[in-house]
Structures are given as C-alpha cells and as structure tokens.
Amino acid sequence: MRHVVVPEDLSAAEIEAVFAVARDLQEKHDAGRRDALLPGRVLGLLFEKPSLRTRVSFQAAMAHLGGSSLFLGKDTGFASTRESIADFGRVLSQYVDAIVCRTTAHETLVQLAAVATVPVVNGLSDYCHPCQALADIYTLKRHVGRVAGLTLAFVGDGNNMARSLAVVCGQLGMRFVLAAPPAYQFSDAFRSHVRTILPEADIAETTDPRAAVRDAAVVYTDVWTSMGQEAERVARRQALAPFQVNEALMACCPDALFMHCLPANRGEEVTDAVIDGPQSVVVEEAANRMHLQKGLLAWLLGHA
Numbered sequence: 327m328r329h330v331v332v333p334e335d336l337s338a339a340e341i342e343a344v345f346a347v348a349r350d351l352q353e354k355h356d357a358g359r360r361d362a363l364l365p366g367r368v369l370g371l372l373f374e375k376p377s378l379r380t381r382v383s384f385q386a387a388m389a390h391l392g393g394s395s396l397f398l399g400k401d402t403g404f405a406s407t408r409e410s411i412a413d414f415g416r417v418l419s420q421y422v423d424a425i426v427c428r429t430t431a432h433e434t435l436v437q438l439a440a441v442a443t444v445p446v447v448n449g450l451s452d453y454c455h456p457c458q459a460l461a462d463i464y465t466l467k468r469h470v471g472r473v474a475g476l477t478l479a480f481v482g483d484g485n486n487m488a489r490s491l492a493v494v495c496g497q498l499g500m501r502f503v504l505a506a507p508p509a510y511q512f513s514d515a516f517r518s519h520v521r522t523i524l525p526e527a528d529i530a531e532t533t534d535p536r537a538a539v540r541d542a543a544v545v546y547t548d549v550w551t552s553m554g555q556e557a558e559r560v561a562r563r564q565a566l567a568p569f570q571v572n573e574a575l576m577a578c579c580p581d582a583l584f585m586h587c588l589p590a591n592r593g594e595e596v597t598d599a600v601i602d603g604p605q606s607v608v609v610e611e612a613a614n615r616m617h618l619q620k621g622l623l624a625w626l627l628g629h630a
C-alpha cells in the first residue's frame with residue numbers, strides 16, 4: 327500500500343510507469359472507450375478548501391474506471407475538534423479504497439497518511455500539489471516526446487506548485503529555474519531537503535525573469551496569493567509585479583509552452599494575451615489532470 331503525499335513518494339521509474347498507464351487510458355478515452363479497471367472501488371475526496379479541477383477530475387476518473395467517489399467536505403468534521411485525525415482516518419479507511427485529501431496544513435495530510443489503511447493522495451496542501459505537477463510534466467511529455475534535459479522556468483511565487491515542479495523536474499532529469507524576488511524564493515529548509523533527496527537535481531533560483539525563461543521549454547506561473555494567504559495579498563501584489571508573465575516576457579522564448587495550474591488571477595501573474603495566446607496549454611493541462619490521475623489510481627490500486 328502506497329501513499330502520494332509528496333511528489334518524492336514516487337520514484338522516477340514509478341512516475342514513468344504512471345505516465346504509461348495514463349497515456350494508454352487517454353488513448354482509449356480519445357477513441358471513445360472506457361477501461362473499467364476499478365469496478366466497485368470507492369474513492370473518498372476529503373476537501374478542506376475549494377476545488378474545481380482536482381475534485382471533478384478525480385470524480386470523473388473514478389466513474390470512467392467503473393468505480394465511484396464520495397465528496398467529503400467540511401461537514402464531516404475532518405481536522406476539527408469533533409474527533410482526532412487518527413480516529414477519522416482509521417474509520418474512513420473502512421469505507422473507501424483510497425482517499426484524496428486537500429488540506430490547509432500539510433501536517434494534517436501527513437497525520438492522515440500515518441493512520442490510513444488505504445492509499446492517501448495529496449490533492450493540494452500549503453506545501454505541495456503533486457498531482458498537478460505530475461499532470462503538467464505528463465502534458466510536456468505529450469508535446470515534446472521527452473522531458474529529460476528540458477528546462478521549466480517558474481516565474482512568480484516559490485509556492486506549493488513551484489516546490490512540486492522542482493522535485494518532479496529533478497526526478498526526471500529536467501532543469502528547473504525559479505524567478506522570484508528573494509523573499510518569495512525557496513526556504514533554506516526546502517533547498518537542503520531537495521539536495522538530500524535529489525543530489526543530482528539541477529535547480530536554480532534567480533531574480534531575473536528574462537534570464538530564467540531564455541532557454542525554457544515551459545514557462546510556468548501560478549497565483550501570487552495562494553489559498554490561505556489572502557491577508558498578504560497587497561504586499562504580494564507589490565513584490566511580485568515585476569514577475570508578471572506577459573507578452574514581452576514570452577517574446578524572449580517564442581518556442582516555449584505556457585503553463586498555469588489554474589485558477590488564474592488574470593492581469594496579475596499572467597495577462598489575457600498570454601493565457602489565451604498560442605503558447606498556452608492551460609486547458610490541456612487541466613484535461614490531463616483526469617488522464618494522469620486515472621493512471622495514478624489504476625497504478626496505486628494494483629490494476630495497472
């Protein structure tokens with residue numbers, strides 16, 4: 327039984343295996359077929375924060391695989407004074423075959439995974455968002471045919487998405503560059519963690535967005551103010567304004583793809599012209615959440 331709480335819970339070979347299952351299922355899906363690999367299986371979706379993509383893509387994925395899903399919101403009392411996370415996780419594991427959990431505090435997910443007797447998948451925490459990063463690199467692979475040796479430039483806040491992409495890029499032999507003001511770059515603790523788990527990873531940080539994107543295969547950005555950081559919005563807007571992904575920046579790398587996990591704050595981290603422009607693959611990234619997660623569920627539940 328395996329959990330995916332952080333991206334490094336999967337090895338490079340396991341990521342490639344998940345990509346292969348996802349690709350197979352995606353090709354069948356595109357040909358109008360559904361492979362019912364998980365009949366009778368139930369996925370619990372335990373969410374403390376809002377979601378469109380993560381919630382619906384997992385629910386659709388389970389339906390396509392012949393299983394079903396239960397959306398479990400705040401009225402379950404999860405991570406509240408109603409009962410302990412340990413009691414909650416042990417009991418929920420009796421009813422469902424896997425749990426996708428979106429939490430405010432990453433530590434909640436760690437505690438849930440420690441007691442759950444079914445696989446726990448991180449559906450976003452303040453620390454990381456592994457399913458999104460996996461779907462993004464899967465999307466890149468679908469475009470280019472390979473990923474090793476390519477550069478992903480992340481321009482903006484060094485947040486949960488940036489950390490997840492840095493790790494997945496490091497695992498798959500890609501170069502990762504973060505362009506951010508010093509206060510929004512990675513923490514020393516994260517840098518040292520990555521050096522320990524991925525000593526060969528090529529991860530750089532800069533305050534110069536143009537230098538970051540020059541050789542990039544992908545320019546990536548995310549909101550400047552993530553869920554839970556709303557009180558910092560004004561300061562973040564001011565500090566990150568020079569890191570907006572706009573047409574002038576994308577002109578430095580005309581062959582690069584533009585990616586964003588969505589939801590976007592148009593006019594802040596990205597302009598309409600870029601997100602709706604010819605380099606943007608944001609809708610395909612969102613679509614690939616479902617395909618990638620089908621591969622992940624089939625792999626985790628032992629049917630791939």
Ligand code: CP
Nearest residue numbers: 377378379380587588
């Ligand atoms: N990208 C993403 O995880 O979107 P949601 O917050 O809508 O799930």
Ligand code: NVA
Nearest residue numbers: 485548552553587588
């Ligand atoms: N960094 C964003 C990602 C949303 C998918 C957030 O945590 O709100």
